[in-house]
Amino acid sequence: xxxxxxxxxxxxxxxxxxxxxxxxxxxxxxxxxxxxxxxxxxxxxxxxxxxxxxxxxxxxxxxxxxxxxxxxxxxxxxxxxxxxxxxxxxxxxxxxxxxxxxxxxxxxxxxxxxxxxxxxxxxxxxxxxxxxxxxxxxxxxxxxxxxxxxxxxxxxxx
Amino acid sequence: xxxxxxxxxxxxxxxxxxxxxxxxxxxxxxxxxxxxxxxxxxxxxxxxxxxxxxxxxxxxxxxxxxxxxxxxxxxxxxxxxxxxxxxxxxxxxxxxxxxxxxxxxxxxxxxxxxxxxxxxxxxxxxxxxxxxxxxxxxxxxxxxxxxxxxxxxxxxxxxxxxxxxxxxxxxxxxxxxxxxxxxxxxxxxxxxxxxxxxxxxxxxxxxxxxxxxxxxxxxxxxxxxxxxxxxxxxxxxxxxxxxxxxxxxxxxxxxxxxxxxxxxxxxxxxxxxxxxxxxxxxxxxxxxxxx
Numbered sequence: 274x275x276x277x278x279x280x281x282x283x284x285x286x287x288x289x290x291x292x293x294x295x296x297x298x299x300x301x302x303x304x305x306x307x308x309x310x311x312x313x314x315x316x317x318x319x320x321x322x323x324x325x326x327x328x329x330x331x332x333x334x335x336x337x338x339x340x341x342x343x344x345x346x347x348x349x350x351x352x353x354x355x356x357x358x359x360x361x362x363x364x365x366x367x368x369x370x371x372x373x374x375x376x377x378x379x380x381x382x383x384x385x386x387x388x389x390x391x392x393x394x395x396x397x398x399x400x401x402x403x404x405x406x407x408x409x410x411x412x413x414x415x416x417x418x419x420x421x422x423x424x425x426x427x428x429x430x431x
Numbered sequence: 432x433x434x435x436x437x438x439x440x441x442x443x444x445x446x447x448x449x450x451x452x453x454x455x456x457x458x459x460x461x462x463x464x465x466x467x468x469x470x471x472x473x474x475x476x477x478x479x480x481x482x483x484x485x486x487x488x489x490x491x492x493x494x495x496x497x498x499x500x501x502x503x504x505x506x507x508x509x510x511x512x513x514x515x516x517x518x519x520x521x522x523x524x525x526x527x528x529x530x531x532x533x534x535x536x537x538x539x540x541x542x543x544x545x546x547x548x549x550x551x552x553x554x555x556x557x558x559x560x561x562x563x564x565x566x567x568x569x570x571x572x573x574x575x576x577x578x579x580x581x582x583x584x585x586x587x588x589x590x591x592x593x594x595x596x597x598x599x600x601x602x603x604x605x606x607x608x609x610x611x612x613x614x615x616x617x618x619x620x621x622x623x624x625x626x627x628x629x630x631x632x633x634x635x636x637x638x639x640x641x642x643x644x645x646x647x648x649x650x651x652x653x654x655x656x657x658x659x660x661x662x663x664x665x666x667x668x669x670x671x672x673x674x675x676x677x678x679x680x681x682x683x684x685x686x687x688x689x690x691x692x693x694x695x696x697x698x699x700x701x702x703x704x705x706x707x708x709x710x711x712x713x714x715x716x717x718x719x720x721x722x
Contacts, residue, residue, distance in 0.1 A: 274438065293482075294434040296469070315432045316470040317538055318625050329511070329540040335469045336541065339439050340486065383536065404624030405535020 278342040283351025291338035298322045300338035301348060309349035309378045313407075320406030323379035324348050330386040332405070349378035352385060361385055361423040370419035372410035380406045384420045392428055396421070432473040437480055441487040445571045445601060448483055453573035453597025455481045461599055462486075463506055466534070466542040467550040491601060496522055501607040506600055510539035510547065510557075524719060525614040525633070526605060529560040532618045535625050545600045548585065551592050552627075553691075554652035558586070559633035560616040562649035562657055566605045573597035586656035608721045611644070612637045615715035617708045619652075621695070628652040629696045632684075632708040634716040643667045648680075648709055653690040653701045660684035663709065672717070681709040 275290040282305065291300050298315075301307045301324070313321030315334045322333040325347040352359040361384045364370070371377045380403055387394055387402035394402070399420045400413075408416060442448035452459050458480040462468050465484075471477045485491060491507040496518045504513065513519055514530040533539055533547060533556045547557045548568070561582045568585060571577045572595070580593060587593050594600070608614065616633040620626040631651040637644045646667050651657040663684035670676055690701035 276439070293439040294436055296434065315473065317466055317534070320535065320537060323537055326540070330537050331540050332466075332535075332537040335466045335538070337434075337439065337465070337469070337482075339441075340465070340484070386536075401624075402536060405537045 276339050276342075278339055280341045280343060281345040283347055291341075293337070293339055295338045296334050297324070297336045297338045297341050297346070298333035300341075301333065301346075304338075307348050307350050311375055311378060313375070313379075318407070319376075320379040320383065320403075321376055323382045323406065325382055325386055328386070328389065330383045347382070349381060352381070359385065360426040361388070361420065364419040364423040364426065365416075368415055368419035368422060370411060370415040376406055376408040376410075380408065380416055384423065387420070388424055388427055392424060394421070394424060434469070434472050435475060435478050437472070437482050439482050439484065441484045443487050445485075445488050445491070445599065446573075448485055448488060449571050449573040449597055449599050451481070451483045452599060455479075455483070456596055459483055461549075463546045464509065464542040466538045467546060467552075485599075493602065494519070496607070498607050500604070502526065502605040504544050504603040504605065506543065506545040506602060508543060508545075510542050510544055511536065513544060514539065522607065523564075523605060523614075525560050525616050525716070526557075526564070529557045529616040529618075529633070532556040532616070532628075532631075538625075545603060548582075548603070549592060549594070549600055551586055551588075551590050551656070553589055553655055553657065554628040554631065555657065556616075556618060556628065556631060556651075558582070558657040559631050559649040559651040560614065561603065561605065562659060563614060563633045563635035563647040564605050565635075565647070566603055568600045569602045569604065570594065570598050571601050572599075577601070583659065589655045609637075610721055611639065612721055613716040613719035615712045615719060617712045617715065619704055619708050627695065630690075630701050630704050630708060631657075632705065632712040634709070634712040636713065636716045636720075638672070638717070638720055641671050643670055643672050646713075648684055648713070650684065650688055650705050650709070653688040653705055655691070658688070660687045660705075660709065662687055677710055677713055681706045681713070684709045 311321035313319035317332040317335045460479040491505040493505040510530045614635040618631045636646040648660040663680040666680045685706040690698040692698040
């Protein structure tokens, strides 16, 4: 059965029909055509589907679309500021923190969620924040560097 | 992976949720964070006709601490809220640490401590610390007053608890640490995140000068349920603390476990790691004594 859900998606209030037995991951990709949120392991292990729910990073494959009703969801498509890349996105590019790019949207959302409540994270805190995001290409060092560097940019008020 | 068909019901009161759980029986599944349930549905391990979501029930998100009654953790309080709470970190640091050991930030932002124990995995990260802290759960029952179940009587087997059909856990109560008491939990796993414990060990200890006035040891990930190492505790209680005494007791704890072999470790290895991590947890608890 389908249900009406109302929630804020990337800053816009939306109303849509969602099947009860559909995850928010499939809803975003299939119904909203927002394919930046990646479908990886589908059991909460890999972090490729990380989105922000009310400002907190969550695995979209472990949440039903109907549970989004009344909440606020941000995906990788919703983090640009005034037509410019978010500083975390820019630093991922500048520091070569991606290769195939499949883990990148999830990594970036985990990083933004961290930096929003911890503007000056230690390396341990960065690694802990992305511990639920698997990358099979870069080996993480560049990713950690990019997040530390984005923290600096954000602190300087970019 | 698609989800099987089910009807999603968002309960508005705990009474409604308990009545629905009782009415639907085997066909109903109660959901808090959903992080354990959704993979079970995808894998068709469970095929419930109804998902009863608790997130619409008010008053289940408490995280309150007093010196008299300890910490109250509601059925909807997330593991992330527990691990990042300043009061939990300062008053019950081992509880915050155990919450942090679970999975990843993404899972802890949805998953709850109540769900972690109700799922009753042998390696549930919060089970051991709750056992040694003498925690208890408060339940609600359809058409009844609910019960208080001590954690020591909560786990029945792999993924099995002593909850009755239509009975839900509404909160966990964890006693406060008093002067001279300390606790610790160590998880031994290959990876730091998103991994299940090979074994986990928790210790609560009450010291009287150099003498161990009382202690409790719990081990998870080894047997079909987390268990108390009663013989090891008995060896320690009333004795002067010393390295050799602790080594003896840790060896006893490893003899008490009936470890399983699986993809993560052999039974023999688990048994030996119980010895090692019981010692580490005990020393950590001694280093954490409340003034």
